[in-house]
Amino acid sequence: MRKLFGTAGIRGEYGKVISPEIAYKVGLAMATFIGGKGVVSVGHDVRLTSPLLSSSVASGLMAGGVDVVNVGLVPTPILAFTAPHLGLDGGVMVTASHNPPPDNGIKCFNSKGMEFTEKMEEELEEIIFNEKFTYAKWDDVGNLEYYPEVVDEYVDKLLSKFKPKRIRRKIRVIVDCANGAASNITPLILRELGASVLSINCHFDGLFPGRIPEPRPDVLEGLGRIAKTVNVDVAFAHDGDADRLSALTSDGRFILNDRLIAYYAKVKLLEKGGGVVIVSIDTSFAIDEVVEKYGGEVVRAKLGKTHEKLVEYGLKAVMSAEPWKLIDPDWGYWVDGIYQAALLTSHMLEEGVTIEELLKDIPEYPQVRVSFKVPNETKHRIVSEVHEKMREVFKNYESELSIDGLRLNMPDKSWVLVRASGTEPKVRIYAEARNTKKLNEIYEKTLKILKEVAGKYEVKIS
Structure with missing residues (x-):
């Protein structure tokens, strides 16, 4: 089945996965999707191909009869912010996020500033692949307005x-x-x-x-x-x-992202007096401990799709998060790293503490998060076979989650997850345990399985 959208929008190497033609079609499909009228914001990141691709998206939108508010070079959170802030019908961001410089991508947002759901992305793909575009007449094409002031x-x-x-x-x-x-x-x-x-x-x-x-x-x-x-x-x-x-930390040590998520959960649960905390499948049991302590409930979701669970749980949900990313619905329905930095800095200033002191009551357990290059053509078949063997090797596992890859939870609160990346030609292994010895044991067993299966497909794991 042909597919454009992955875990986080469309993303890949310029000239292969993403191009001005694709960008134009996404803009035109978006215009068709919202009925050929309305206003949509367009922004882009610093990548060399981003101005070109954002212009192509804007052209597609206008060709479909939709007015465009071009906000120029902005972070993704600000592009998302424009939709509810300016009362728009949606937004389109040209970015490849953390990918290498040759890559680029496109993300679409609704009127609330929330990234499109999988169902909405599938509808865009249906329009694009079947060329069900709706073009505006010559006297009804969209207008273009520039509004960089939205940053301020x-x-x-x-x-x-x-x-x-x-x-x-x-x-x-x-x-x-x-x-x-x-x-x-x-x-x-x-x-x-x-x-x-x-x-x-x-x-x-x-x-x-x-x-x-x-x-x-x-x-x-x-x-x-x-x-x-x-x-x-x-x-x-x-x-x-x-x-x-x-x-x-102040002495330069990396803070596990799950500890930050647990801290945000603590803040929101204290503020709300309980509620549902939605996190991605690859997150630590440390979050569960904190959430339970402050009267909340943890629900896990697919990576890149925690916002869909946020909508599903409505007012019961106090936040959603995955490593590096936070959505606070009281601020907006988009992932926002700038918001995180402001929140942590404000709390540190008010308490007069270092980041270590701010997180002193948040547990920390050893983790592994490793990616291996595997061709897109074979990664899903390899991962499927790896999953079968994982169930055999870790036969005493207590429970499993298969909403995005396969996560096996062990009785001692250790766990392992193997999944195919939704944005890159990679297979990822994630694991956690209460001590380093157990973690290494789980990781080495899983890596051995991956190497054996990948070898059958003449893919070297290194």
């Missing part, structure tokens, strides 16, 4: 939400924006909140010269060394479009 409006609104009631101590923060779309925004917001801010890789550059734009532990080792040297209370790092946030 987003900043003002976020500052008003998180301005500290009092500052117990002026904390020191270093921010690494990966030369991405938030380079001129996150440092400004944290400074306006009251922090002393140092910045690194905070000029726009679509080649991402400072580091690759995925804020994972190995990539941020350099930032960790700098953080330790310049004596900060926390280090923050974004991906290319700032829907993600990673944090490092």
Whole structure:
């Protein structure tokens, strides 16, 4: 079955997966989808092909009779923000998020600023693959308006939400924006909140010269060394479009993303007096412990689709999250890394603490999160066979989740997950245990299974 959309929109190498032609068709399909009238915002990240692709999307929208508000170079959270803030019918963001520089992609948002659901994406694919486009007549094509001022409006609104009631101590923060779309925004917001801010890789550059734009532990080792040297209370790092946030301690250690999720859950549950916390399938049992402690319930969902569960649970849900990503429905229905940085900074300022002290009551368990390059043509078959063998090797598992890959939960609260990436030609292994010895045992068994199965398809795992 032909497919354009993956875990997080359309994403892949420019000229192969994504092109001006595809971008135009997505814009035209979006216009057809919303009935050939209305207003949709279009924005893009810093990638070299992004201005071209966003212009193509806008052209498709206008050809279908929809007016376009072009907000230019913005982080994904701000593009999503435009829809409810300006009362629009939707938004389209051109970004490949944390992917390498040659890649690009497209994400579509509804009038609430929420990323399209799988069903909505399938409807767009149906329009595109069957060419069921609706074109506007010559005198009814869409208009084009530029509105970069929305960036300032987003900043003002976020500052008003998180301005500290009092500052117990002026904390020191270093921010690494990966030369991405938030380079001129996150440092400004944290400074306006009251922090002393140092910045690194905070000029726009679509080649991402400072580091690759995925804020994972190995990539941020350099930032960790700098953080330790310049004596900060926390280090923050974004991906290319700032829907993600990673944090490092004052001595440069990477903070497991699940601990941040657990902290956000604690904050929201204390605020709401209970509720449902939606997290992705690859998250730690540490979250469950915190959520249960504060009177909440954990529900797990597919990676990249926690927003769909958020809609399903309605007012019962206090938040949804996956590693690096948070949606707070009281702020908006989009993933927002800038929001995370502002929330953490505001709390640290009010309490006068380092990030370690802020998270002191959040548990931490050893984890492994590893990706292996596997061709798209074979990755799903390989993963399917791996799943069968996992059930045999870990035969004493207590429960399983198969909503996105296969996760086996063990009686001792360890777990392992294997899934095919929805955005890249990769297979991913995730695991957690209460001690390093057990973690290594689970990981090595799983890796052995993957190597054996991949070998049958002449794919080398290294």
